[in-house]
Amino acid sequence: MTFDQIKDKIASKFPGAITAIDENATPKALMVAADKLSEVCAFLYKDEDLYFDMLSCLTGIDNGEEANTMEVAYNLSSIPFEHAIMLKVELPRAKPVIPSVAEIWKTANWHEREAFDLLGIQFEGHPDLRRILLPTDWEGHPLRKDYQHQDKYRGIKVEY
Amino acid sequence: MSNQIQYRYQKDNLTKSEPNKFKESELKSEEFVINMGPQHPSTHGVLRLEVLTEGETIKDVVPHLGYLHRCFEKHAESLPYNQIIPYVDRMDYLAAMNSEHAYAMGVERMLGITDKIPKRVEYIRVLVAELNRIASHFVAVGTYAMDIGAFTPFFWMMRDREHIMRMLEWASGARMLYNYIWIGGLFYDLPVGFEQRCKELVTYLRPKIKELEQLVVENKIFVERTANVGVLPLDLAINYGVTGPMLRGSGLRYDLRKVDGYSVYPELEFEVPIGEGKMGAVGDCWDRTYVRVLEIEQSLKIIEQCLDQLTGDHKRTKEFDPQALVPKKIRPAKQDLYVRAENPKGELGYFFRTDGKSDMPFRCKARSCCFVNLSVISEISKGGMIADLVAIFGSIDIVLGEVDR
Numbered sequence: 001m002t003f004d005q006i007k008d009k010i011a012s013k014f015p016g017a018i019t020a021i022d023e024n025a026t027p028k029a030l031m032v033a034a035d036k037l038s039e040v041c042a043f044l045y046k047d048e049d050l051y052f053d054m055l056s057c058l059t060g061i062d063n064g065e066e067a068n069t070m071e072v073a074y075n076l077s078s079i080p081f082e083h084a085i086m087l088k089v090e091l092p093r094a095k096p097v098i099p100s101v102a103e104i105w106k107t108a109n110w111h112e113r114e115a116f117d118l119l120g121i122q123f124e125g126h127p128d129l130r131r132i133l134l135p136t137d138w139e140g141h142p143l144r145k146d147y148q149h150q151d152k153y154r155g156i157k158v159e160y
Numbered sequence: 161m162s163n164q165i166q167y168r169y170q171k172d173n174l175t176k177s178e179p180n181k182f183k184e185s186e187l188k189s190e191e192f193v194i195n196m197g198p199q200h201p202s203t204h205g206v207l208r209l210e211v212l213t214e215g216e217t218i219k220d221v222v223p224h225l226g227y228l229h230r231c232f233e234k235h236a237e238s239l240p241y242n243q244i245i246p247y248v249d250r251m252d253y254l255a256a257m258n259s260e261h262a263y264a265m266g267v268e269r270m271l272g273i274t275d276k277i278p279k280r281v282e283y284i285r286v287l288v289a290e291l292n293r294i295a296s297h298f299v300a301v302g303t304y305a306m307d308i309g310a311f312t313p314f315f316w317m318m319r320d321r322e323h324i325m326r327m328l329e330w331a332s333g334a335r336m337l338y339n340y341i342w343i344g345g346l347f348y349d350l351p352v353g354f355e356q357r358c359k360e361l362v363t364y365l366r367p368k369i370k371e372l373e374q375l376v377v378e379n380k381i382f383v384e385r386t387a388n389v390g391v392l393p394l395d396l397a398i399n400y401g402v403t404g405p406m407l408r409g410s411g412l413r414y415d416l417r418k419v420d421g422y423s424v425y426p427e428l429e430f431e432v433p434i435g436e437g438k439m440g441a442v443g444d445c446w447d448r449t450y451v452r453v454l455e456i457e458q459s460l461k462i463i464e465q466c467l468d469q470l471t472g473d474h475k476r477t478k479e480f481d482p483q484a485l486v487p488k489k490i491r492p493a494k495q496d497l498y499v500r501a502e503n504p505k506g507e508l509g510y511f512f513r514t515d516g517k518s519d520m521p522f523r524c525k526a527r528s529c530c531f532v533n534l535s536v537i538s539e540i541s542k543g544g545m546i547a548d549l550v551a552i553f554g555s556i557d558i559v560l561g562e563v564d565r
Contacts, residue, residue, distance in 0.1 A: 026269065026496070026499075027498065053399070056507065056527060057498060057525070057527035059511045061513055079398065079414060082419060088496075106396075106399045106400045107400055107401030110531065130181075136177055136179060137177050142231070142234055143233060154170075
């Protein structure tokens, strides 16, 4: 299926879910509204013509204070049909909350934990949202653009 | 003051910084939590597994990661594209060439110079990447055999891997962390005489594969330790995003070298081996190991074809400059890009976001195959025996450098 067919299929099923299109991205991307994400993803996963059975990558992005947004990008691909798509969801930087897709693709479980750990994005409905790479008592989320590291961690100087 | 020890032991250091998921007070009386790692020889580095057991049976496994976290993604945001390559090497240090290849491909796609790369450069890239794939599989099979009690294969594999390491050292100057594949080209052309020596290496390695098969995968003790252990059904594998030999071991012929056909792989002939359940169920530990052994053979086939091309149509000339297309300034236009490639351990992906204004990526995420493959461990070891946990864990073949990045 081509990108346009996928886009039309989602647009007709969920009017208003697609807020913008980014044809510059590789693979081409759809911007999806955060509150429609769970339904769109479940549809992408289950539909017989789309059948996006593999979530390759889930990336959290902080766009910085100027843009004042955060983003989550989903790279989906379909093994039988060999088509791929990127979904992007924009979130307010002050309160980045997004529904979890860990129930649909189990891969998302650890990826979402990582995005939570490094960027502080909250995934609603995630079964086990803990830090994954950093220690539990670490302060702050390092991949945020305004991150300031703590002076000392358990008596060890952080600045080297 | 300068001699003072920075770190002071406090009783709550472990419990507060990396607490167990299962609290002792909430366990049933027959349950017991065993901690494995981070300093356990079979965890291949520093990984901690929290194992919930009931007698000899595993009820759940919770991996605790991050002991080797080196902030790759944070570093990448403050480095020019070409200076990220050494960091990429250090992710999967057993297959650095493959990681470099994927990374260079991604940046070249952003710059739009993919089609301009000379064929000779592409063939050399595939050649070194496949050599490294063999080296990685040698370590995978060798250490796996050692994990479950056979010591000899490890030494034999290391001996054969040494030849590959020396070849790559000859080409790049480093044994493990090469910085050889550059954006737009290569550090050097192959040294004079490399092709000839490489041909000799292939003839040396061919019988060693047979030897490996007889020594490890057909060994009765090995079969009994691995067959029907840690069975990973295909639908579960796909849902967990498992890729590489693990996915193929579960019976799906899915290889990005074929599916995406990047670089010069479409011009090369090779097969994609899958697990067929010869010794037990499809997708057990034995199948995964056997797929790796078969892949070594296919890699040798690819190397031979590359060598034919490198001594034939695309042979060394005086005018050839592998750095001719290396850009002086790398500043891709504003875009998002996801690139993926087949590493020895699975699908390695990079997500780039560039703002078009700086020489550094705005965001660079590495989708690590080991990280994703490891996440399936609790599913496939549930209900198994504690003694099998090491066998299951070893068959996943992870490198902690890539899990933690």
